[in-house]
Amino acid sequence: MSKRRTGRNVHGILLLNKPIGLSSNAVLQRVKRLYQARKAGHTGSLDKIASGLLPICLGEATKFSGFLLEADKHYQAEFTFGVTTSTGDAEGDIVQTRPLSNIDRNKIDEVIQAFIGPIQQVPPMHSAIKYQGQALYKLARQGKTVERQPRTVTIYSIKVRDWVLPRLAVEVHCSKGTYIRTLAQDIGETLGYGGYVSFLHRVGVGDYWDMIDMETLEHKAELGLETLDSLLMPMHTALSNWPTVELTNELAYYVQKGQAVQVPKAPTKGWVTLFAENARFLGIGLILEDGRIAPKRLVNL
Numbered sequence: 001m002s003k004r005r006t007g008r009n010v011h012g013i014l015l016l017n018k019p020i021g022l023s024s025n026a027v028l029q030r031v032k033r034l035y036q037a038r039k040a041g042h043t044g045s046l047d048k049i050a051s052g053l054l055p056i057c058l059g060e061a062t063k064f065s066g067f068l069l070e071a072d073k074h075y076q077a078e079f080t081f082g083v084t085t086s087t088g089d090a091e092g093d094i095v096q097t098r099p100l101s102n103i104d105r106n107k108i109d110e111v112i113q114a115f116i117g118p119i120q121q122v123p124p125m126h127s128a129i130k131y132q133g134q135a136l137y138k139l140a141r142q143g144k145t146v147e148r149q150p151r152t153v154t155i156y157s158i159k160v161r162d163w164v165l166p167r168l169a170v171e172v173h174c175s176k177g178t179y180i181r182t183l184a185q186d187i188g189e190t191l192g193y194g195g196y197v198s199f200l201h202r203v204g205v206g207d208y209w210d211m212i213d214m215e216t217l218e219h220k221a222e223l224g225l226e227t228l229d230s231l232l233m234p235m236h237t238a239l240s241n242w243p244t245v246e247l248t249n250e251l252a253y254y255v256q257k258g259q260a261v262q263v264p265k266a267p268t269k270g271w272v273t274l275f276a277e278n279a280r281f282l283g284i285g286l287i288l289e290d291g292r293i294a295p296k297r298l299v300n301l
Contacts, residue, residue: 007038008225011059011301012232017211018046018054027214031056034221035228043068043205044176049089052076052202053211060299061235063283068238071206072156075172078199079184082166085196088124088181098193100166108168111190112158120150121182153178167198207240208233235299236273236281245272245285245293252276255285260292271296 014035018027024045032040041062043055052075057065082100085092154175162169172180181197188195203209212220212231220227251261255274266272267287274282274295283298 008036010037013061014056015211016054017213020051041065050200064238074204076201079168079195080198081188081193081195084194088185089197118154122150123148239273243267243272246275249277255295260294262292
């Protein structure tokens with residue numbers, strides 16, 4: 001017998017500034033309770049030691065969370081060189097220290113430049129990637145290490161904000177799937193001194209930059225659910241860079257029945273967001289070879 005979900009049907013995206021020290025799932029559950037939401041999900045985990053933008057999808061918005069997982073990310077980070085830790089961040093045990101010598105800004109800039117563009121990263125053991133059905137971080141806690149295949153990610157830019165030996169403050173714009181701790185380790189090893197992430201804050205996900213902190217959210221919750229709901233972004237904003245197709249109510253009727261429709265002057269290929277008259281968001285569709293638009297993921301409101 002399936003478990004019956006309780007809670008209210010609330011739909012939208014909360015742009016939350018995840019606090020340091022809480023897991024992404026713990027934050028998700030807290031938001032879900034505050035909103036008394038029936039359904040909620042986040043769009044990609046942030047480590048406990050990290051803070052920053054964690055979009056949380058409520059209700060029908062969860063249907064589009066995967067597209068935010070695919071979005072580019074922007075981070076502010078601090079790399080500390082000369083020390084290697086077991087986890088690649090400040091929570092891990094120190095496994096090696098190396099004295100810093102002959103390290104200057106020019107050398108750092110030269111090494112950083114080599115990491116711009118598509119690069120190969122080996123996912124860290126302390127990550128949520130699954131190995132034979134089990135998360136790697138759980139194996140790591142058991143003292144186990146397994147072979148991981150390198151993955152291609154893209155570093156669009158690394159901007160140095162400050163450099164005070166042994167710490168380097170940077171801004172990183174990267175593709176989905178990039179591990180900043182691995183980037184810190186790899187840059188440190190290329191320099192010859194090792195390194196780890198000593199600070200990490202996510203400032204942007206796709207086109208999202210603004211965020212509300214947990215303390216403010218809890219204060220708003222005291223003012224009632226209507227106030228909380230006013231903080232939510234419309235779900236279609238997760239797809240703001242997609243072409244938009246506006247349908248007549250007649251065509252919207254057929255789309256909502258699962259039928260592909262022909263729309264004059266629509267894009268000729270790719271994904272599109274679908275709206276009915278009065279800017280009512282319907283969901284997303286895909287352009288077929290014959291030019292019709294096939295509904296692929298629709299909201300149920």
